[in-house]
Amino acid sequence: MTIDxxxxxxIAHLARLELGAQEKQDMIADMNKILGFMDKLNEVDTTGVEPLIYMTDEPNTLREDVIKQEITTAEALSNAPDHDGSHFLVAKVIK
Structure with a gap:
């Protein structure tokens, strides 16, 4: 497969990107390099190799969740650009 x-x-339309002519050519070259690398990986004989699920054999040691108050509400809101005393206030982004 080659990228044209x-x-x-x-892809640029789906990602909402605006690419110039040179950027398109660079993108085509980069994507074709990626696909070429993937083709090389597909040539590797992986028969008898177990799929990798975890990066390590070590067990995942999880700590117990403990509810604790690290900072007060006033401290959390102290650097907020806008708040109502108990909540952050942000600009409306959905109409």
């Missing part, structure tokens, strides 16, 4: 300009245009 139409594929980059479609």
């Amino acid at each position: 300009e139409q594929t980059v245009d479609k």
Whole structure:
């Protein structure tokens, strides 16, 4: 599989990216390099190799969840640009 300009245009549209002509060409080259590397990985004989689920054989040691108050509400809101005394106030982003 090779990446062409139409594929980059479609991916850029889906990712909401605006690419210039040179950026498109760079993107095509980079994506083709990635796919070439993936083709090389597909050539490796992995018969008899167990899938890797965890990066280590060590057991995952989890701490017990303990509820504790690290900072007060006033301390948390002290650097907030806008608050009502108990909550952060942010600009409305959804209409």
